[in-house]
Amino acid sequence: MxxxxxxxxxxxxxxxxxxxxxxxxxxxxxxxxxxxxxxxxxxxxxxxxxxxxxxxxxxxxxxxxxxxxxxGRKTNNPKAVQNQILDFLNKDGKGVLVAKIENVHKSEDDYFFIYSNQISLMGELNDLLEVIYSFERSFPFARIASIRFDVKRDPRTSKKELFNHIIFQNYEKKEQP
Structure with a gap:
């Protein structure tokens, strides 16, 4: 084929x-x-x-x-932190006066309890800045969350006074189930 x-x-x-x-x-x-x-x-x-x-x-x-x-370091008592702040001011706060102390404010989120302490200080600018620096550097119990400076005139003496409002926060970790 x-x-x-x-x-x-x-x-x-x-x-x-x-x-x-x-x-x-x-x-x-x-x-x-x-x-x-x-x-x-x-x-x-x-x-x-x-x-x-x-x-x-x-x-x-x-x-x-x-x-x-x-x-979230464990704090036994949030009021104790406020006392630690006052003790620290007593030792390192030369030339600074405590003008006002607010009550401890407690809030929380999913993971932490947040304790806020607000303290108003009065003094000269350099003294206030030294105290703030001391807190930032060597205060282990809380962290500075906010700083605000105000100048107010004293109505009796017509003298200007410098105020510093500091908000400290410390966190306590929640126990997760």
């Missing part, structure tokens, strides 16, 4: 058949294999990225836990 065709025509037919078989084999086997290899490398890259993100998240959680423990 194939004797009537020349070798050239047989060669072309065989080449066309080889191309068709190659295309079919590519579609059936090789394309799926190449797609699977590409998917494998892409998944491996995503896994490495997820591992890096998971490690970074773990480090952030540890850092947050350390900060929460530092901020």
């Amino acid at each position: 194939f004797q009537q065709f020349s070798y050239k025509k047989k060669f072309y037919a065989l080449a066309i058949l080889a191309i068709l078989l190659g295309a079919t084999a590519y579609k059936r086997s090789f394309k799926g294999t190449l797609d699977a290899i590409e998917f494998y490398y892409h998944s491996k890259k995503d896994l490495n990225k997820n591992d890096a993100i998971a490690q970074e998240l773990f480090l952030l959680k540890q850092e947050l836990m350390i900060l929460d423990n530092n901020i």
Whole structure:
């Protein structure tokens, strides 16, 4: 049956058949294999990225836990912190007078109880700044949250007086169930 065709025509037919078989084999086997290899490398890259993100998240959680423990130091009595502030002022507050003390204000969020103490001081600017600096540097029981300066005129003496209003905050970490 194939004797009537020349070798050239047989060669072309065989080449066309080889191309068709190659295309079919590519579609059936090789394309799926190449797609699977590409998917494998892409998944491996995503896994490495997820591992890096998971490690970074773990480090952030540890850092947050350390900060929460530092901020949320246990205070036995919020009024005791106010007494500590007054003791500190008594020792380091040279030239500064306590003008007013507000009651302790308590608020809370999901993780902390927040105790705020507001104290108004009166004195010269340099003395007030030294007291503020001393509190920032070496007072471990509360942190300064706000500072405000006011100048008021005394109606009896017509003398200007400088007031400093300081809000201290200390945090107590809530016990999580």
